[in-house]
Each structure stands twice: as structure tokens, then as C-alpha cells.
Amino acid sequence: MHSDPAEVRKSVRKYMMIGAALLVFTGITVAANLVHLTVPLAITVALIIATIKGTMVAAVFMHLNNEKKWIYGSLILTVVFFVVLLFVPLLTVSDTFGTHINAPGPAHVESGQEHKD
Amino acid sequence: MNIPYTVETRPDTGLANGKLGIWLFLASEVMLFGALFSTYIILRTGAVEWPHGELSVLLGAINTVILISSSVTMVMAWASLKMNEWSKHRLYLILTFVLAGVFLVNKYFEYAEHLSHGEGPWASTFLAIYFTLTGLHGLHIVGGMVVMAYFIGPGAKMAKTSPEQFTNRIEYTGLYWHFVDLVWIFLFPVLYLL
Numbered sequence: 077m078h079s080d081p082a083e084v085r086k087s088v089r090k091y092m093m094i095g096a097a098l099l100v101f102t103g104i105t106v107a108a109n110l111v112h113l114t115v116p117l118a119i120t121v122a123l124i125i126a127t128i129k130g131t132m133v134a135a136v137f138m139h140l141n142n143e144k145k146w147i148y149g150s151l152i153l154t155v156v157f158f159v160v161l162l163f164v165p166l167l168t169v170s171d172t173f174g175t176h177i178n179a180p181g182p183a184h185v186e187s188g189q190e191h192k193d
Numbered sequence: 194m195n196i197p198y199t200v201e202t203r204p205d206t207g208l209a210n211g212k213l214g215i216w217l218f219l220a221s222e223v224m225l226f227g228a229l230f231s232t233y234i235i236l237r238t239g240a241v242e243w244p245h246g247e248l249s250v251l252l253g254a255i256n257t258v259i260l261i262s263s264s265v266t267m268v269m270a271w272a273s274l275k276m277n278e279w280s281k282h283r284l285y286l287i288l289t290f291v292l293a294g295v296f297l298v299n300k301y302f303e304y305a306e307h308l309s310h311g312e313g314p315w316a317s318t319f320l321a322i323y324f325t326l327t328g329l330h331g332l333h334i335v336g337g338m339v340v341m342a343y344f345i346g347p348g349a350k351m352a353k354t355s356p357e358q359f360t361n362r363i364e365y366t367g368l369y370w371h372f373v374d375l376v377w378i379f380l381f382p383v384l385y386l387l
């Protein structure tokens with residue numbers, strides 16, 4: 077990151093431009109919501125825009141485009157664990173231990189009765 | 194006794210201790226919010242139906258604009274210090290604090306609207322994860338405001354006694370604040386739009 081005042085002065089314009097770009101992307105996100113897309117497409121579009129915005133904040137405002145390797149190292153480790161964390165839900169649908177793949181469902185479900193707590 | 198490496202960089206990391214410290218803290222925050230986003234995915238994929246349009250997109254979008262603007266003022270507060278423009282630094286830091294307050298006021302009206310209709314976190318799975326995620330995020334906003342209030346008030350004295358250390362502290366506050374903004378950038382589409 078910049079430590080020289082002259083370089084910081086040059087970056088001020090960049091901060092303003094990124095701020096404006098973030099506001100434009102927010103407008104695009106809301107506009108995309110007004111167009112009634114299918115749910116998977118809407119999720120994809122919204123998350124792509126959010127990722128672009130997040131990258132701009134991290135790279136420019138948080139100065140990650142020009143940092144020391146110790147910070148990159150700790151963040152790479154974090155990203156690895158974060159991705160693992162986000163994929164943990166997959167285990168809930170792939171957990172078929174002790175069940176037969178084509179096993180019939182419980183009797184009360186088949187007969188149409190709802191489970192009540 | 195002086196704490197070492199608050200201004201000068203450590204020879205092994207090339208960083209001041211506070212800088213590495215705040216990034217490690219933010220890494221733990223990523224995991225905290227990551228766990229809740231993961232919970233959201235489990236709840237949403239497991240739900241038979243998921244409400245759409247329950248939240249005010251307008252209020253959510255306004256809050257997004259407020260937080261993005263506060264990120265700009267925060268980075269400008271740090272840049273002004275670097276450029277030795279003290280009065281501008283004060284102005285930008287106070288602006289950031291005010292914008293954070295406006296965000297919370299906006300959030301209060303949102304919460305009050307829901308609660309007046311009996312739509313608390315107990316009412317549905319969606320509202321439970323909504324209040325949990327936005328409530329935790331709101332607490333982070335409050336935390337940031339406490340730190341900013343300190344640097345606007347009593348903590349500002351350090352700018353005279355140790356200007357470089359003060360600049361570093363503002364930088365770390367900024368990193369935290371941008372992270373809070375970054376989390377909202379994902380919360381807004383996930384909760385309000387999808």
C-alpha cells in the first residue's frame with residue numbers, strides 16, 4: 077500500500093471512481109431484480125455483481141492490490157477454509173450412510189401425513 | 194514500556210504488528226459470517242418454499258448506498274491524514290460516523306416495521322436468519338462507531354504525540370469498516386433480492 081503522501085494524493089481520484097462504480101453496480105443489482113429472472117439465474121447474476129463489488133472494496137479500499145505476502149498468505153488460508161465452510165451444506169444432502177439409495181420413505185410420509193413437532 | 198512495532202515494521206513480516214493483527218481478526222470474522230452464510234444455504238435449500246419480497250428493497254438499497262459512501266469517506270479520512278490535512282481528516286471521519294448512525298436508524302425503522310406486525314425472528318425460518326445476520330452485522334456497525342467516536346474524541350490526542358501511530362490506527366479502523374461494508378454487499382442481494 078501507499079505510504080508516500082504524493083502517491084496517496086494520486087489515489088484519491090481512484091477512491092472516488094471506485095465509490096461511484098460501487099453505486100452504479102448497486103443500481104444494476106436492483107435493476108436486475110426488477111427484471112423477473114428465473115431463481116437460479118437471479119442468484120447467479122446477484123452473486124456475480126456482489127463479488128465484483130466485494131473485489132473492488134477489498135482491492136482498492138483495503139489496499140489488497142498491493143500488500144505484503146504475510147497478509148496474502150493468511151487470506152489464502154482463510155479463503156480455503158471459507159470455501160470448505162460454504163460446501164459443508166452439501167454433506168447434509170450427500171449423507172446417505174446406513175440407508176439404501178432406493179429405499180422407500182417412512183410410512184407416514186407415503187400416506188401423506190405431515191410430520192408435526 | 195513501549196509496545197514494539199506499532200509504527201516501524203517487523204523485519205520478518207515487513208508489517209507493523211497492528212496491521213497483521215487486524216487482518217488476522219478479519220480472517221476470523223470471515224469465518225464467523227461464513228458460518229452464518231452456510232447456515233442460510235442449509236435453511237434455504239431445505240425449505241419447501243422461501244418468501245420473496247418480504248423486505249423493502251428500497252430501504253436495503255438506501256442502506257447499501259449509505260455504507261458504500263461511508264467506505265469512501267473512511268478511506269478519505271485515512272488519505273487526508275497521510276496528506277497532512279487534519280481538518281479534512283476530521284470531517285471525513287465524522288461523516289463516516291454520521292453515515293453509520295443513519296444506517297442504524299434506517300435499520301431501526303425496518304426492524305420496527307416487522308416487529309409491529311408480529312414478524313419477529315420467531316415467526317419464520319427466513320426472519321430468523323434475517324434477524325441473526327443483520328443483527329450481527331448491526332452489532333459490527335455499533336462496534337465501528339464506538340472506535341470512530343474514540344478517534345474523533347479522546348483518541349485524537351495521539352495525532353499530536355505520535356502521528357504515525359495514529360495514522361496506522363485510522364488505517365486499521367478503515368480496514369475493519371471496509372470489511373463491514375463488504376459483508377453488507379453480500380447480505381443485501383442474499384436477503385433482500387433473492
